[in-house]
Amino acid sequence: MSAEDWQKIEGGIIAATALVIAFMAGAGWPWWMWLVVLALPDLSMAGYLLGPRRGAALYNLFHLYAVGMVLVLLGMMTGQVGLITLGLLWLAHVGGDRGFGFGLKQQSGFGDTHLGPIGRGSEKGRDHGQG
Template identity: 35%
Template structure:
């Protein structure tokens, strides 16, 4: 089942590549921005509950889709880019076994526990 889910995430990441290609940005922008959602880890400096909330907000695909939609509706390419980046990073993250965080621990995700070697 895990491999099937990883293939699904790969398909979503490929969709992000297609969406980004429709935007009027150079590809270096994509590579420069793709890891930005991980800055949300700073919420863990407060506590695990705040950390999980902030992290999940910036890794949630529905929020990313809403931002993409708002960008299209408002004809705002920067907003669209932000949504594409969040959606792409979330898919990439889940391909590697990292999921949305539970409040008790950074390593406890909706995909299961993250092991020490980075695999779930």
């Protein structure tokens, strides 16, 4: 297996684990709030309005596991279950992205990631001897 495959497996495990723990934490939010919070990291795509270099930097910042971990830690330090849940859902989002092969962005364009190309015409799989 390639390093990219291992990162996808790791991402899937992190996503599943974070979701289970988030449900166990029980923030008491309505179901729609879970969906909103899960989508929050993708607001960073707006950075691409400033160009590919800044867009990639902002997207990558918001798609680090560390952001979710810091939110969980802050929530634990302050006793705020909602902040813990926010961090866990952030981790679930990032892990899910990695699990599906959506990696950190390269400055060359949104479709170029550290896990390989994504999107239409990406020839995903062929680049790694899988096609």
